[in-house]
Amino acid sequence: MAKSRFEYVKQYERLDRLLPETYIVIRIDGKGFHKFTKKHDFEKPNDLRCLNLMNAAARVVMSEFTDIVLAYGDSDEYSFVWSKSTELYERRESKLVSHVCSLFTSAFVFNWPKHFDIPLLSLPSFDGRAVLYPNMKVLRDYLHWRQVDCHINNLYNTTFWMLILKGGFTNTQAEEYLKGTVSAEKHEILFSKFGINYNFEPEIYKKGSIWIREPIDQEWHQQDKKFSVKQKKKMVLSILHVSLIDDDFWTSRPFLEV
Ligand code: ATP
Ligand code: ATP
Ligand code: MG
Ligand code: MG
Ligand code: MG
DSSP: OOOOTTGGGGGGSOOOBOOTTSEEEEEEEETTHHHHHHHTTOOSSOOHHHHHHHHHHHHHHHHHOTTEEEEEEETTEEEEEEOTTOOGGGGBHHHHHHHHHHHHHHHHHHHHHHHOSSOOOSOOOEEEEEEEEOSHHHHHHHHHHHHHHHHHHHHHHHHHHHHHHTTOOOHHHHHHHHTTOOHHHHHHHHHHHHOOOGGGSOHHHHHOEEEEEEOOGGGTTOTTOOOOHHHHHHOEEEEEOSOSSSHHHHHTOGGGOO
């Protein structure tokens, strides 16, 4: 077909190929979830229905994009870690980020009724960004940072909401009470006031959720760590609520370093 005289406008598009041989992390985060959780009367500090729904939506994204090796989520956010050799959409940032965001959002909405017995009262949306990490060390530090954030927020929120729900504090009083307290003091407040040993709180709240794509047994130890499309399709998706800070998490799963 002959080129139309309007076709030159294509040149105004921006090239956005992400640097090759680097780990792409796409992090999505719910827009205004503070308000969204109020509107849908979420249980505080952790509404398990929504965490399960977030995990279900992340699973859909992992199933669709087999170059995603691992995903980490807590609260209203999820980080998707891609194989450093992925060439999907020629590594175009806008394609990758927009597909992840929109598929995650539609899976969240589609699966809502399986997790909640109230209807959706507003339309959720998620922002997304891509960040590149040049090696495993920085990538692991990134995931470490998100998991520590999950832990810190959860300890704060658990103490904050106990003071309100069981201690009769107002929001402002609870905020004042917790101002400047360190972790050990929050543990102590939970234990002495409410008989809660924070260490026994559910792991999903303290550690967040990790989806990994696991090769089937005999393929685990293959030398070059490159998996064919066919092999990737056969891998199983597993969800874990464990520390990804320990070396052990990585050394026992060499297939994550692809
Ligand atoms: P922004 O649009 O800037 O992201 P936001 O209101 O979504 O604004 P976040 O910093 O992303 O702000 O915080 C998410 C909010 O949603 C927090 O208040 C968090 O406690 C709440 N939230 C997310 N998931 C749950 C859940 N499963 N149960 C209870 N509260 C949740
Ligand atoms: P890609 O993922 O690369 O976008 P695609 O299959 O979506 O692949 P497009 O170039 O976006 O390819 O083309 C959209 C296709 O959907 C075309 O085949 C078009 O005819 C079809 N299509 C879109 N909207 C309609 C519609 N309303 N009725 C019938 N066909 C439609
Ligand atoms: Mg948010
Ligand atoms: Mg958030
Ligand atoms: Mg199309």
